[in-house]
Amino acid sequence: MIETTFNPKAVEPRWSEAWERAGAFKPSADPKAAPFCIVIPPPNVTGSLHIGHALNNTLQDVLVRFERLRGKSVLWQPGTDHAGIATQMVVERQLAQSGANEDRRTLGREEFLKRVWTWKEQSGGTILNQLRRLGASCDWSRERFTMDEGLSAAVLKVFVQLHKEGLIYKDKRLVNWDPHFETAISDLEVENKEVQGHFWHFKYPLENGETYQFPIAYDDAGAPTEWETRDYIAIATTRPETMLGDGAVAVHPSDKRYAPIVGKRVLLPLADRYIPIIADEYPDPDFGSGAVKITGAHDFNDYKVARAHDLPLYVLMDTKGRMADAAYVPAKYRGLDRFEARKQVVADIDALGLLERVENKKIMQPFGDRSNVVIEPMLTDQWYVNAGELAKPAIKAVEEGTTKIVPESWGKTYFQWMRNIEPWCVSRQLWWGHRIPAWYGPDGAVFVEESEGAAKRAAREHYGKEEPLRGDEDVLDTWFSSALWPFSTLGWPEKTPELKKFYPTSTLVTGHDILFFWVARMMMMGLHFMKQVPFREVYIHALVRDAKGQKMSKSKGNTMDPLELIDKYGADALRFTLAAMAAQGRDIKLSEQRIEGYRNFGTKLWNAARFAQMNECAVWDQYDPRSPEQTVNRWIVGETAKAAQAVTAELEARRFNEAAGALYKFVWNVYCDWYLEFIKPLLNGEDETAKLETRRTTAWVLDQILVMLHPFMPFITEELWARTGEYGQKRQGMLISESWPSLSSDLIDEDAEAEIEWMVRLIAETRSTRSELNVPPGAKIPMLLIGAGEAAEARLERYQDLIDRMARLEYSTGAESAPAGSVTFVLDGATVALPLEGVVDLPAEAARLDKDIAKLTAEIGKMDAKLSNTEFVAKAPEEVVEELRERRSDAAASVAKLAAALSQIKAAP
């Protein structure tokens, strides 16, 4: 016997294990089955499952299970990402906390990496196990890691080939430098944030005490009317410490105020150097003083100006962001942290009387997305990928629709970024990651090869003799290996059968936060190395945001932990909620109540199955959905077909919320609320043929529901599949390997549909207009149909047609005598008992009727106005006018009915 509620905790682990043991997650070997492949966005090994992962993987699993049920050969490729900075950070923190007084440097590179690997082996699998709890049906036997052997070989090959093609090169230019991790990072890893800062106005004195006339007042026409004599040029900066590295002061060539002094020199205070005043298009004459200090080595804009004017570049800081030990840095600043140096510079400028003023100002400042420290533009040697070149085919593929982005609007974002893409800095001064396969000779010549041996051979050829080589110390950006994920996980560079079968992959499911980081780069690498797009479709889902800073007041830090939610409500409830909320829009805010609601939905389904079992509705494998003769059965078969068509279409269109909603409505509002109620008389009746047909239909529909719901709620459906097989015919296999219903439209029986529609309307109307019945105060109203007195009889007459239909549906209890609290009437010779419900509060009913009448009358007035508008009647489609007329007459009839009921109530004692 099925118990009254579903117990996810007991059931979920059992099925997870059974599925995996049966190999249900492996692609089917059927050569005729069409391939369907999704590569998982590899979570960081350091990660633990958050609600965003839960959403992302639920959607993937829905698609994967859906396509598997549709008979495709499905591969969902799992794995994890080594996450360079994040992982190194975790292990370094662990070292710091261990109290052993060790850090990365004291351990040395080799030993440190050993520790990281140990950590990875111990903890790296956590998140994949958490995904298993969610029910993710990845082919776990194919789990990959971005730093495992095969994927590392792919990275080597890609790097070397791109280098040979000139698409990877080493360059000295300004790069975003993270002084905390002491590494370069890419543009994407920089977050610009607005912070409260200052704008310091300095005076740089002209050489030899020279002066010029500077306009300080203008007339209406913009001509200067007043001048003052100046012996300095005013500049402003948000970063005073960089002034030590200034190479010039720039003004706009059209700026007349400074025209007299362009080409002259100013004294750079503190540094005691003279720097030129140059003319360049870059300064905006209307901003600040119109003059800009040019610090080529510490600002991206200034760098361009400095290069254009061939200005010297002064690198002011070391890798930790401390003032460098360099000849051009005055001794007193050397070794100071950049923020300390800033204070000191300002104080010293002030002491010289050269600080004009200080302004408070909101400024945009770059922060490292991991370290959260201020990023420093630094002049260093780094490896770059020529992204501009690789982007071209990647742009074209989306333009031409070879890869489709869903929802389409994200295409714009993709194009905008791809069309303005900058060289991608791929080297990182870290230890954890793929080491850059470059070796340097004594003269600095570089040899990029897949192994040290190959590099040595190349060097021998180059030098004509054996020379010692020094390997590159740096590692690659984590996203470099992630960019290869769709083909490296399938075995590339080997020519594996999986690669042949599953590349290009079918769909990529991801959040928009990694559109640039990952999706764009997979497109570039996939097209370059495979000559084909990595995936046919990119589905971009919303981000789940924690309601931090939002109205949900009571919260402190209300991030929702999916594992806790699974413990509390079950994986199915969480999955269904996420899918139901995954409308193709923006962000999702999740409420726990919603999950509770969908947990209840699971219970509802569970109890429908319980009902089926109690009524011996056993599965019959010979069941033909065309066979039923009873109206309700013909009707529900049609409804099932409609539901199946809707769910299929919505899933194909990736409207997960619509698919989930269609299932929810069908199960709860159609199958449970109406069908199971309608068949009770049949199941309790005498007609054995009808009874058997109804039982089989009930079981068949339930089966269809279980299959269709399985992608969303795999555990409860699999469990019910097994349970319902216990009392009927034995199941041949597990639900996960069943077949998706394909039910054609000709199963929809319009006559049955019409009859049921009438039934439903009858019942609804009887309920809602009960006040129309003439009943004494305090009397009870029969819920279904019948009242007492003349009005009730009039009603019976009015609904005779419908009652006939009901009779044909055998919607009668056949009770001999009515139980207490019910009324009876005779229908087609059978005595029908109906329960009595509801006490009528007459004054309240009268008030409500008054209100309804007023509302309807107003509406009728509006409709009359419209119908008498000749323009409307002339222009509107005929059916619209006709509909309005009908509506008007319906409303008028309603008013009459209501008025009659009102008068009856008023007449009552």
Add this chain to the structure above:
RNA sequence: GGGCGGUUAGCUCAGCGGUAGAGCAUCUCGUUUACACCGAGAGGGUCGGGGGUUCGAUCCCCUCACCGCCCACCA
């Protein structure tokens, strides 16, 4: 400064040319009934403001306001 999105019931959100929807919450009534993780009802909305197109606009167009996100070099 560009670009994108949002503003719909008390809350969280769907819908997006043809009589305003869901879940939760609220109120009323109901458990010998598959399910109280339930059932039957009810209340609750000038679909952010203002213009326009249309026979008809929550939906399309323009504009304003507020909120959010992404990109960007204003020192």
